[in-house]
Amino acid sequence: MNETIDRLLFEDRIFPPDPAFTAQAHIKDDSIYQEASLDRLGFWAKWAGQLEWMEPWTEVLEWKAPFAKWFVDGKLNACVNCVDRHVRNGLHNKAAIIWEGEPGDRRTLTYWDMQREVCKFANVLKDLGVQKGDRVVFYMPMIPELAIGVLACARIGAPHSVVFGGFSATSLKDRINDQQAKVVVTADGGWRRGGIVPLKQTTDEALKDCPSITACVVFQRIGGSHSITMKEGRDLWWHDLMAKADAWCEPEKMDSEDLLFILYTSGTTGKPKGIMHTTGGYLLGAYMTSLLVFDLKPEDVFWCTADIGWVTGHSYFVYGPMSNGATQVMYEGAPDTPSRDRFWKLCEDHGVTVFYTAPTAIRAFMKWGPQHPESRNLSRLRLLGSVGEPINPEAWMWYHTHIGNGRCPIVDTWWQTETGSIMITPLPGVTTLKPGSATVPFPGIEAEILTEKGKVVTSGGGYLCIKSPWPFMLRGIYGDPERYEQTYWSKWKGMYFPGDGATRDDDGYFWILGRVDDVINVAGHRIGTMEVESALVDHPLVAEAAVVGIPHEIKGTAIAAFVIIKEAGAPGPDLEKTLKQHVVDQIGAIARPEKIIFSSDLPKTRSGKIMRRLLRDIAEGKTLGDTTSLADPAVVESLKVKYEGEEG
Numbered sequence: 001m002n003e004t005i006d007r008l009l010f011e012d013r014i015f016p017p018d019p020a021f022t023a024q025a026h027i028k029d030d031s032i033y034q035e036a037s038l039d040r041l042g043f044w045a046k047w048a049g050q051l052e053w054m055e056p057w058t059e060v061l062e063w064k065a066p067f068a069k070w071f072v073d074g075k076l077n078a079c080v081n082c083v084d085r086h087v088r089n090g091l092h093n094k095a096a097i098i099w100e101g102e103p104g105d106r107r108t109l110t111y112w113d114m115q116r117e118v119c120k121f122a123n124v125l126k127d128l129g130v131q132k133g134d135r136v137v138f139y140m141p142m143i144p145e146l147a148i149g150v151l152a153c154a155r156i157g158a159p160h161s162v163v164f165g166g167f168s169a170t171s172l173k174d175r176i177n178d179q180q181a182k183v184v185v186t187a188d189g190g191w192r193r194g195g196i197v198p199l200k201q202t203t204d205e206a207l208k209d210c211p212s213i214t215a216c217v218v219f220q221r222i223g224g225s226h227s228i229t230m231k232e233g234r235d236l237w238w239h240d241l242m243a244k245a246d247a248w249c250e251p252e253k254m255d256s257e258d259l260l261f262i263l264y265t266s267g268t269t270g271k272p273k274g275i276m277h278t279t280g281g282y283l284l285g286a287y288m289t290s291l292l293v294f295d296l297k298p299e300d301v302f303w304c305t306a307d308i309g310w311v312t313g314h315s316y317f318v319y320g321p322m323s324n325g326a327t328q329v330m331y332e333g334a335p336d337t338p339s340r341d342r343f344w345k346l347c348e349d350h351g352v353t354v355f356y357t358a359p360t361a362i363r364a365f366m367k368w369g370p371q372h373p374e375s376r377n378l379s380r381l382r383l384l385g386s387v388g389e390p391i392n393p394e395a396w397m398w399y400h401t402h403i404g405n406g407r408c409p410i411v412d413t414w415w416q417t418e419t420g421s422i423m424i425t426p427l428p429g430v431t432t433l434k435p436g437s438a439t440v441p442f443p444g445i446e447a448e449i450l451t452e453k454g455k456v457v458t459s460g461g462g463y464l465c466i467k468s469p470w471p472f473m474l475r476g477i478y479g480d481p482e483r484y485e486q487t488y489w490s491k492w493k494g495m496y497f498p499g500d501g502a503t504r505d506d507d508g509y510f511w512i513l514g515r516v517d518d519v520i521n522v523a524g525h526r527i528g529t530m531e532v533e534s535a536l537v538d539h540p541l542v543a544e545a546a547v548v549g550i551p552h553e554i555k556g557t558a559i560a561a562f563v564i565i566k567e568a569g570a571p572g573p574d575l576e577k578t579l580k581q582h583v584v585d586q587i588g589a590i591a592r593p594e595k596i597i598f599s600s601d602l603p604k605t606r607s608g609k610i611m612r613r614l615l616r617d618i619a620e621g622k623t624l625g626d627t628t629s630l631a632d633p634a635v636v637e638s639l640k641v642k643y644e645g646e647e648g
């Protein structure tokens with residue numbers, strides 16, 4: 001069995017760019033890499049000059065490690081760059097968003113429509129008392145109003161914070177309270193797999209304990225007999241407010257370093273952290289990587305399948321493609337509703353040319369079989385992208401063959417919430433592709449592989465590191481500058497540690513191995529082991545819990561939880577179900593453990609630290625390594641016997 005897997009994993013074909021692709025690409029040769037490395041700041045400044053500024057910057061970078069200011073004193077507005085600029089440049093009637101709801105309803109919004117709607121909602125927010133600097137939280141389905149709302153915030157200088165609609169009431173509450181948000185925007189629901197995601201109901205639950213919120217705006221997505229309760233004095237209908245709103249709102253002149261948004265992501269310890277991105281540098285990254293990595297052209301139809309609740313949706317739905325004036329597809333629902341060809345039908349119907357998705361989705365498509373894409377006309381596709389986790393070579397080859405018809409380059413893009421935009425990636429007209437490798441750093445990005453001590457690894461494995469600041473880097477963790485410094489900049493002095501392990505081959509290509517900290521990447525989403533453990537011990541019957549990641553066919557990694565229950569509890573399928581649901585209620589469905597293993601003890605070091613490595617080995621059924629530092633080695637053996645028994 002293992003041998004078959006090894007053989008499948010081995011892939012040594014390489015894919016040089018097709019000369020025909022190169023001939024039409026924005027970047028046709030590798031001179032951009034030399035240009036960037038000869039004068040990094042000059043390089044970023046040159047590209048920043050393509051954005052529209054209201055006042056020029058005086059200095060490209062002010063670096064007081066680990067605190068950076070980019071394009072110092074420069075003034076601009078992100079919304080103007082994403083909307084007004086295109087309206088002025090003759091693209092007013094170009095489709096900005098081609099949207100499809102899961103039930104099949106369709107809407108197209110032009111850049112002209114976007115300008116009007118964004119202005120109106122910006123005025124709505126102002127009327128609700130939102131001022132420059134006030135935080136606005138969005139808890140919405142994938143509908144155009146989410147993009148409208150986010151851009152309206154950018155227009156008036158109110159940082160937005162989008163919370164993915166799959167998160168629980170507790171998660172929403174924690175995020176609202178951490179940033180003391182003033183207004184929350186939600187919907188009466190969203191469609192997912194034929195059912196209704198009760199967003200308003202969950203918001204009501206969260207708002208029981210959110211004293212900073214003064215108003216809740218509700219978009220009516222579902223309507224009909226789906227009833228929700230509107231709380232007098234707090235809840236307001238989107239359509240009522242918009243009907244009265246003025247169609248022009250003067251954009252705010254924002255400093256390059258003014259906060260654009262806060263997006264929460266999981267870390268090793270504690271609660272999710274609010275990653276802060278500012279205006280100038282972030283927008284440059286989103287703009288430039290969209291243009292060069294996805295080779296965006298005026299005639300392209302771009303579809304990034306990520307929800308705006310994740311950073312991918314921020315950078316490659318809202319800010320990147322829109323600052324380029326692109327036409328984009330937006331889809332509300334699941335890939336298998338009403339049938340497993342839904343994505344390919346969307347590509348066919350809307351003539352998608354550039355498609356960006358996650359390996360977990362590709363693996364699901366593989367499992368569903370090639371007949372689904374084969375039944376659709378995908379001939380408009382010219383470029384494919386992958387993001388979120390390492391893409392295994394089989395999935396890469398399947399994507400290349402069955403979606404790209406052997407024609408389309410695949411850009412495997414490594415980056416993070418914290419990095420703001422793509423960091424390690426091929427440039428499709430230039431880079432020879434190797435399935436499974438994110439290839440090389442984007443021009444201007446200085447990446448390296450280091451040992452624990454900071455020695456450069458030229459060939460072989462180590463820790464991924466970014467050696468110098470870049471314009472679209474995070475500016476900090478909201479309310480916690482120390483944690484920012486500690487988490488990202490303390491492993492090696494003045495250098496950024498992303499938390500990933502990687503290797504480099506003889507051609508200098510990077511192969512990302514995945515997280516080396518206590519973060520699990522489940523289906524491309526980051527979950528902290530501590531978060532899941534806290535959720536489990538929150539249940540009255542759980543005494544102790546330890547969570548590890550285990551390989552999963554579709555998700556890449558799934559969650560396995562070792563749980564010690566109190567005497568009152570009876571281990572068994574019922575409790576297993578209850579505990580899984582408890583985690584879903586506490587965090588959200590993405591954190592649902594795949595497996596719960598009841599145990600009477602957990603392997604710990606003599607100092608009391610849970611030995612996750614050992615648990616992982618047990619959960620994966622590997623032979624156990626050195627257990628001599630264990631307080632009680634017998635625990636491991638009993639766990640192993642127990643677990644294998646349950647497996648069989």
Ligand code: WT7
Nearest residue numbers: 387388389390412413414415416417512515526
């Ligand atoms: C983590 C960041 C970046 C947007 C989506 C996830 C993993 C991301 C790749 C890739 C291998 C990848 C890393 C990273 N990751 N892209 N192409 N190859 N691993 O953003 O939630 O902040 O997660 O995702 O482990 O640290 P995120």
